[in-house]
Every structure is written in structure tokens, then in C-alpha cells.
Amino acid sequence: MANDPIIRLRGVTKTYGSGPTAFQALKGVDLDIQRGDFVAVMGPSGSGKSTTMNILGCLDVPSGGSFEFKGHRVESLDRDQRALLRRRYLGFVFQGFNLLSRTTALENVELPLLYRGEDKKARYDAGMAALDKVGLKPWWDHTPAELSGGQQQRVAIARAIVTHPDVLLADEPTGNLDSERSVEIMELLTDLNLNSGITVLMVTHEPDMAAFARTIVHFKDGLVERIEKGKRS
Amino acid sequence: MILGTTVTLAFRAILRHKLRSFLTTLGIIIGVAAVVTMTTLGNGATAAVREQIASLGANILQLRPGQGFGRGGGGPRPPDFKPEDVTAIANQIAGVRAVAPQAQTSGTAIYEGNNWSTTINGTTASYFEAQQWALESGRLFMPEEEEAGKPVCIIGSTLRRNLFKQDDPLGQRFRIKGISCQVIGVLTTRGQGGFGQDQDDVAVMPIKFVQRRFTGNRDLGLIMVAVDDAYDTSVVQASLEGLMRERRRIKPGDQDNFNVFDTKQISDTLTGTTTILTQIVAAVAAISLLVGGIGIMNIMLVSVTERTREIGIRLAIGAVASEVLLQFLVEAIVLSCLGGLIGMFIALIASIAIAPLMQVPFIFDVKINLLAVLFSAAIGVVFGYFPARRAAQLNPIDALRHE
Numbered sequence: 001m002a003n004d005p006i007i008r009l010r011g012v013t014k015t016y017g018s019g020p021t022a023f024q025a026l027k028g029v030d031l032d033i034q035r036g037d038f039v040a041v042m043g044p045s046g047s048g049k050s051t052t053m054n055i056l057g058c059l060d061v062p063s064g065g066s067f068e069f070k071g072h073r074v075e076s077l078d079r080d081q082r083a084l085l086r087r088r089y090l091g092f093v094f095q096g097f098n099l100l101s102r103t104t105a106l107e108n109v110e111l112p113l114l115y116r117g118e119d120k121k122a123r124y125d126a127g128m129a130a131l132d133k134v135g136l137k138p139w140w141d142h143t144p145a146e147l148s149g150g151q152q153q154r155v156a157i158a159r160a161i162v163t164h165p166d167v168l169l170a171d172e173p174t175g176n177l178d179s180e181r182s183v184e185i186m187e188l189l190t191d192l193n194l195n196s197g198i199t200v201l202m203v204t205h206e207p208d209m210a211a212f213a214r215t216i217v218h219f220k221d222g223l224v225e226r227i228e229k230g231k232r233s
Numbered sequence: 234m235i236l237g238t239t240v241t242l243a244f245r246a247i248l249r250h251k252l253r254s255f256l257t258t259l260g261i262i263i264g265v266a267a268v269v270t271m272t273t274l275g276n277g278a279t280a281a282v283r284e285q286i287a288s289l290g291a292n293i294l295q296l297r298p299g300q301g302f303g304r305g306g307g308g309p310r311p312p313d314f315k316p317e318d319v320t321a322i323a324n325q326i327a328g329v330r331a332v333a334p335q336a337q338t339s340g341t342a343i344y345e346g347n348n349w350s351t352t353i354n355g356t357t358a359s360y361f362e363a364q365q366w367a368l369e370s371g372r373l374f375m376p377e378e379e380e381a382g383k384p385v386c387i388i389g390s391t392l393r394r395n396l397f398k399q400d401d402p403l404g405q406r407f408r409i410k411g412i413s414c415q416v417i418g419v420l421t422t423r424g425q426g427g428f429g430q431d432q433d434d435v436a437v438m439p440i441k442f443v444q445r446r447f448t449g450n451r452d453l454g455l456i457m458v459a460v461d462d463a464y465d466t467s468v469v470q471a472s473l474e475g476l477m478r479e480r481r482r483i484k485p486g487d488q489d490n491f492n493v494f495d496t497k498q499i500s501d502t503l504t505g506t507t508t509i510l511t512q513i514v515a516a517v518a519a520i521s522l523l524v525g526g527i528g529i530m531n532i533m534l535v536s537v538t539e540r541t542r543e544i545g546i547r548l549a550i551g552a553v554a555s556e557v558l559l560q561f562l563v564e565a566i567v568l569s570c571l572g573g574l575i576g577m578f579i580a581l582i583a584s585i586a587i588a589p590l591m592q593v594p595f596i597f598d599v600k601i602n603l604l605a606v607l608f609s610a611a612i613g614v615v616f617g618y619f620p621a622r623r624a625a626q627l628n629p630i631d632a633l634r635h636e
Contacts, residue, residue, distance in 0.1 A: 054630055057549070059549065059629050059630050060630060079553075079554060080553040080554060080555075083548065083551050083552060083553045083554075084551065084553065085551075086549065086550065086551040087550065087551025087552075088551070090551075092549045092550070094633065098542065098545070098546050098549075098633065099546075100543055100546065102249045103245075103249070107245075111546075111547070111550060112550045112551065114238050114242070115547075115550060115551050115552050115556065116551075117238070159550075
């Protein structure tokens with residue numbers, strides 16, 4: 001069991017539209033991701049990396065093939081069942097931060113806990129702990145507009161990890177940041193991967209950032225082109 | 234997600250956009266304020282009418298010659314009643330608490346330098362019993378005064394004020410239609426009658442005196458019958474009609490040449506009219522509530538579009554469709570309920586301010602206010618559902634990409 005991958009994709013296809021305008025974004029992807037791995041997904045636009053991430057994030061379902069996540073056959077789950085999987089096991093970090101505006105950092109971080117039905121005290125404690133982990137505890141009552149880009153992304157990371165997820169999905173997490181902030185974010189993700197045991201899946205097109213990963217998956221034309229070991233592995 | 238959390242979220246979202254929230258709910262505020270104010274004032278008006286009618290006396294049947302008000306149009310003039318009719322009613326009809334004949338005329342009263350034109354009402358002491366009209370001072374007619382038709386007089390408060398000014402009228406003599414008479418009693422103030430006449434502008438005298446000295450006949454224009462509370466007015470009315478048909482020798486099948494008028498009927502008719510008017514006005518005001526509801530739907534739809542990305546975040550984090558639906562629905566309901574409460578408060582102030590101007594009493598009706606708030610909540614549900622469902626059905630990937 002220990003060596004079973006947490007994520008297993010087999011012959012996953014994804015087709016958008018139908019008839020003559022149909023577009024096949026994934027053409028049969030096979031991919032195993034081990035628990036505790038730090039995976040960077042790379043590839044040019046249209047290579048299918050975003051589609052794969054949407055499927056891995058249980059936001060979308062494959063058109064064909066199978067996607068096994070922690071023993072769940074995700075392709076057969078409905079919308080709400082997938083939402084519950086996300087709530088329990090997944091955390092998301094986006095390129096555009098996607099924080100709620102006019103809402104304090106703490107309230108943003110507490111948001112996933114609201115949907116878990118945790119009480120006020122538990123939300124506050126867990127929210128503050130998560131903010132502390134990303135080094136933003138003193139900024140807990142600042143709204144996104146009062147924070148820098150790097151700080152906003154850290155709040156987003158705190159929001160993603162506040163539920164102690166198994167997998168953290170990061171979609172170009174450093175895409176909107178300068179190189180110095182980018183390195184800080186990558187170090188934070190590495191730290192979470194190493195010390196909190198969170199499996200990290202990250203889409204990026206910057207080789208410098210991918211270098212932080214243990215495994216780098218290259219996509220091309222809707223297929224996995226090659227898998228290489230990162231410098232840290 | 235528990236409901237309490239959803240309500241907290243809704244309040245947060247509303248407070249985040251104070252001005253917009255206020256403008257959204259303005260329609261509901263105005264609608265509820267209009268409906269509640271109109272109904273409150275309408276109820277006050279109904280109560281005022283009812284009170285005026287009640288001043289005619291409760292459970293009183295009025296017998297008049299002819300059909301309807303007045304003595305009718307063409308044809309022979311129906312005969313007036315006679316004093317014997319009064320005796321017959323008193324002796325032969327069950328459930329009569331008091332019966333009072335009335336012969337009315339009018340004339341000028343003169344006391345020292347003052348003169349005042351007033352109504353002269355010839356009747357018996359039973360009149361005060363029938364009307365449940367108490368004396369402020371003095372005494373009623375003695376039986377021998379009634380029998381002999383003595384020149385004694387019980388006056389209403391309007392007449393007393395205009396004729397005697399500050400003087401104590403009791404025992405004073407004044408001239409009425411040129412004949413001297415003595416004040417033996419003063420009536421308490423009754424105010425306006427059901428048809429706006431001043432009931433207190435009256436000089437009540439023994440009927441025999443009025444008939445002998447003023448009208449010159451034994452005719453009675455009106456007999457007032459007070460029904461005992463234990464009896465059904467309509468039953469008494471029916472036996473009265475039977476008795477009068479017999480006494481006036483009306484053949485079976487012929488129409489009555491008199492009518493029995495139930496003051497309760499006037500009361501019901503007039504209050505019914507006011508109630509209907511109130512309902513119509515309230516219905517018109519309710520249309521503004523509907524418009525307010527559409528306003529909420531409008532803004533909620535805009536809000537859903539504007540907050541598409543937020544919805545995407547919530548969905549990505551793991552909100553299920555029903556939670557997103559609930560969030561937006563609760564937001565709409567909270568907005569409309571707040572509007573309802575504010576509207577209710579404004580209505581309260583407006584009613585208290587306007588009621589005295591309209592000369593109607595202010596009556597706080599818990600039912601109307603409760604209904605108004607419940608109705609605004611219902612508007613929130615109805616007009617909030619469509620935008621909320623739209624939010625819940627968004628695709629998380631598209632919603633996250635929304636700019």
C-alpha cells in the first residue's frame with residue numbers, strides 16, 4: 001500500500017466540443033504520482049497541462065480513461081461528490097491569487113474551514129496557524145488590496161494548506177511575481193512538501209521554478225512526452 | 234455548511250457593499266412602508282367610523298314611517314306613528330330593553346342676551362336609557378312631568394355652552410320657540426354622530442309638551458327601540474315588523490309603509506366600505522413591493538456576474554452547489570428582510586405622524602407588521618432564487634477564469 005500512487009491516470013482523454021469542431025486536448029495520458037512527491041508540470045500552451053491539472057484538481061472529469069485519487073474513481077463521481085473530495089483532500093493556489101477582495105487575510109484563510117463546518121474558535125486557531133506558517137501572522141487583518149503580490153500569494157497558500165490537504169495544486173503560482181518573490185514562494189512550497197508531507201503539483205513554464213521539484217513532467221500535444229527527475233530528488 | 238454560517242457570510246457580503254445593499258433594498262423599504270402605513274391608517278379610519286356609529290347607540294332599532302330614509306317619493310304620505318304604537322311595542326314585543334318615541338322639531342333658544350338655534354327632541358326618559366346617554370348633572374323627567382307635558386328641558390353640551398356660557402344652567406329658565414322652560418339636566422358630551430351631525434346640539438323635552446306646544450299633533454316621526462343584549466336583534470326586528478304591519482293594517486303581500494332600521498347595519502356597511510378602500514389602497518402599495526422584489530433580483534443577478542470569480546474560488550475550495558445557492562439566497566432574504574424591518578419602522582413613524590392629521594386613531598397592528606416582514610422574506614426567496622441558482626450552476630473552471 002505504501003508504494004501505491006496517490007494519483008493514477010490511465011489512458012485519460014479529454015475532448016472539448018463535439019462533431020467537426022471537437023478538440024481533443026488529452027489523447028491518452030498515463031501518469032502516476034507518489035505520495036509526498038513535488039511534481040512540476042511543464043509544456044507549451046495547448047499541450048494539455050492545464051486540462052490535466054483541472055482533472056487532477058477534480059474540477060473537471062476526463063472524457064475517457066480512468067482517474068484514481070486516493071482509491072476514488074473520480075471519473076464516475078458527480079459534481080458535488082468531487083466538491084467534497086476537493087474540500088477534504090485538495091488545496092489550490094492560482095496564478096492570479098484569487099483572494100476575496102475587501103476581506104481580511106484571516107477571513108480568506110478561514111474560508112475552506114467554513115465549508116467544513118468548523119466553529120469560530122477552531123477556524124481562528126487554524127487560520128492563524130496557517131498564516132504563521134507562511135510568515136504573515138502580523139498581517140492577518142489586512143485586505144488583499146493592502147498586501148503586496150508576494151504576500152497575497154502567501155495568503156493564498158495559507159488558505160490552501162489550512163485544511164491540511166493531501167495534495168496542493170498550484171497553477172503558475174509565480175506567474176505574477178518578480179524573481180525574488182518567486183523564489184520565496186517556491187521555498188515555501190518546498191518547505192511544505194518536505195516538512196508537512198504535502199504532495200505538490202505545480203504547473204509552470206519557467207525552468208527555474210521547475211528546478212525546485214523532484215519530478216518534472218513534460219507535456220506535448222496532449223500526451224506525456226517525458227518524465228525527468230528534478231535536482232532535489 | 235450550517236445555516237448560521239451562511240447568514241454570517243450574507244451579512245459580511247452585504248456590509249462589504251453598504252451603498253449598493255441600501256439601494257437594492259430601497260424598493261422593499263418603500264413598498265413595506267407604503268403597505269404598512271396605508272393599512273395602519275386605513276384600520277384607524279375604520280375604527281374611527283365604527284366609533285362614530287357606536288355613538289348612535291348599540292343594538293338600537295329605529296322605526297320610521299315610509300321606506301328608506303325620508304318619507305319616500307310619490308304616493309300618499311305614509312302615516313306617522315302614534316303614542317299607542319309605543320305602548321304596544323313596550324307591552325307586546327319580547328327583548329325590548331327600552332322604547333322611546335321621538336317628535337323632532339327645531340327652534341331658537343334665548344337666554345339673556347344669547348340666542349342659539351337648536352334641535353328640539355320630544356321624547357320620554359326611556360330615550361336616555363335606550364341611547365345609554367348619561368347625565369352630567371341634574372335629573373331626568375319625572376313621570377308626572379312627562380304625563381303633564383311640563384316645560385322642563387334637558388340640554389346637550391353644545392347648547393349649554395352656546396346659550397349659558399359660563400353660567401350654571403341647572404334650574405335656569407330660558408325661552409325656546411317663544412315658550413319659557415326650565416333646565417333640569419345637562420347631558421354628557423357625545424360628539425359627532427354617524428353622519429357628522431353634532432349630537433350635543435339638542436334640547437330634550439317631554440314629548441307631550443313638544444306635541445302640544447310645537448308640532449300641534451300626536452305624530453311620532455321616529456320610535457327608538459333598544460334591544461336587550463340577551464336577544465337577537467334580527468328576531469326582535471322581525472316581530473317589530475309583524476306588529477307594525479298588523480297595527481297599520483297592511484294586507485299580506487303589500488309593501489311595508491314603514492321601515493325598521495338597524496344601526497348595526499349602518500355600522501357594518503360603513504366599516505365594510507372603509508375596509509374595502511383600505512384593501513384597495515394597500516393592494517396598490519403592494520405593487521411597489523413587487524417592483525422592489527424585482528429590484529432585488531436585478532441587483533442579485535448583477536452581483537452574481539460581478540462575483541463570478543468569488544463563486545469559482547468557493548467552488549474550487551469545495552463548496553457544493555447547494556451551499557452556493559443557499560449563500561446567495563440567504564443574501565437576498567437578509568436584504569429583503571432588512572428592507573422589511575426598515576420599512577416597518579418608517580411606517581410606524583409615518584403613521585404616528587399622519588394619523589392625527591387625518592383625525593384617525595393610530596392603531597398598531599402586530600399582525601400587519603409581522604405579515605409585512607414575512608412577505609418581504611418571501612420576496613427574497615422568490616426573487617433571490619433565480620440569481621442564486623445561476624450562481625450555483627457555474628462551472629468552477631470558467632468561473633475562476635472570469636475577468
